[in-house]
Amino acid sequence: MTQGAATPLPPPKERRRLREAGSLSRDEVAERVGVTRETVRRWEAGRTTPKGHKREAYARLLAELTTAAEPTTTATTATTATPTAAPTTAAPTLTAATAIQEPAPPAAGSTAVAVAEREPVAAAPRARTAAEAFDALYAHAAPFLVRQTYLLTGRRILARESVERAFQQAWQQWPEVAVDPDPAGWVRAAAYEYAMSPWHGLRPGKQRPEAPPATPEDRELLGALLDLPPVYRRTLLLYDGVGLDLPETAAETEASTPAAANRILHAREAVANRLPDLAVPEQLHQRLAELAGSERLDAPVSTVVRSGGEKRTRFWTRAAVAFTVFIIGATALTVRVAPTHYEPVPAPGSPIAGVPPLTGPEPLTPADLELRKELREKLSGGPERLAPSTE
Structure with a gap:
């Protein structure tokens, strides 16, 4: 008996969009599927994938939300975008990274057949x-x-280091990244996580200052960004810099949509207080693109990144093997030198009957003490010394 194919699910970002379109919270979805709220959050972030009967229940719920959202989606496509959203035609320095059109490999045979029907047979x-x-x-x-x-x-x-490490991680997990709906977003999230790690503050090179941007305007804008809390800075960069939608920004920062919107508004307000000319979101988007494009930051060659990641993987694999061998050797040595039988502790001593007690000189009597005193007094000078004579 063979096991059937797993029920297909929409991409993680689409799952979140369908849930929000259906006005459902994560707690409500978790209650209907029979899981925890944290599990639903991981499914929507793409960190884990449901399996078994939970996958079937989750797929049915998403299908219901898709059916209910079809009329709303049709009506929404005819409306215009909100004026506060990031402009669609942004400078290539920031938007080109999210506009990669790399075809993902087909997940099943039906996808390949559909593509073949649309394209001419050649x-x-x-x-x-x-x-x-x-x-x-x-x-x-x-x-x-x-x-x-x-x-x-x-x-x-x-x-540079963050991007290199993110692509090395992507190469190590390439089967997962290759089928991801947004591989560039996968790498971006990994690079941002590495770049924002608090452990970088302990590095020796952290105290060495770097050359600031060339123009005063760029220095002011970069200083305003760095003064923001890291999570606010990341949210603002994703929304007003990269140009992601609000649900996508919230999903990448692992926050709710209202929380992401509040972070964007507060970050914009903080930047506008220092730079009043950037109070308009379109101007802020353009200035972020110009600031990023003014820096000549070259990334290493892809072959170097792949080889570096493979070398690091081999190093840590060998280190793990060496540590395991050391543990096994220490365990074997302990077993070798450890006693093989129990040696009882000697019992405390006990008196033995029939043995005479120890004897010794008795204490002196008063008469003995008197006699000893007299002998010492009379013989204190000793006999006269005899000298040799020839007579």
Whole structure:
């Protein structure tokens, strides 16, 4: 008996959108599916995937939300965007990283058949290898992601290192990244997480100042960004810099949509207090793009990133093997030198019958003491010394 294929689910961001379109909270979804609120949050963030009967129940709930949202979606497509959203035509320095059109590999045979029906029957293009697909993603996303991370941290070296580590992590988990609906977003989230780690404050190079931006306007804007709390800075950069929608920004920052909206408003207000000219979101978006484009931050070659990640993986694998061998050796030595039988503690001593007690000189009597005194007094000088004589 073979097991059937798993029920298909929409992408993680679509799951969150459907839940919010249906006016359901995570607690309500968790109660209907039979899981915890934290599990629903991980499903919507794409960190875990439901399995078994919970996947079936979750798929049915999303199907109901999709059916209920179809009339609303049709009506919404005819309306215009809100005036406070980020402009759709942004400078390429920030938006090109999110506009990568890399085709994900088909998840099932039906997808390949549908694509074949839409395209004319011709010579099929050669399938990309994993290294080629990774290099294509890196070539499109890395240059822009380095500049974005620089706006997030204000440090050029840390920005390059964060992007390099994020792509190395993506290469290690490439089967997962390759089928992700937004691979560039996957790498961006990993780079931002690494760049915002509090452990970087303990590094020796943290105290060395870096050269500020060239123009005073850029220095003012970068200073205003760095004065924001890290989570507010990241939310503002994703929404007004990268140009993500509000639900996508909330999902990437692992916050609710109202919380993300409040962070954006407070961050805009803080920046506008220092730079009144950037009170308009469109102007702020344009200035962020100009600031990122003014820095010449080159990313290393993709082959270097892949080889560096593989070397790091081999190093840690060998270190883990060496540590395991050390533990096994220490355990074997302990077993070798440990006693193999129980040695009881000697019992305390006890008197034995029939043995005479120890004897010794008795104490002197008064007569003995008197006699000893007299002998010492009379013989204190001793006999006269005899000298030899010839007579």
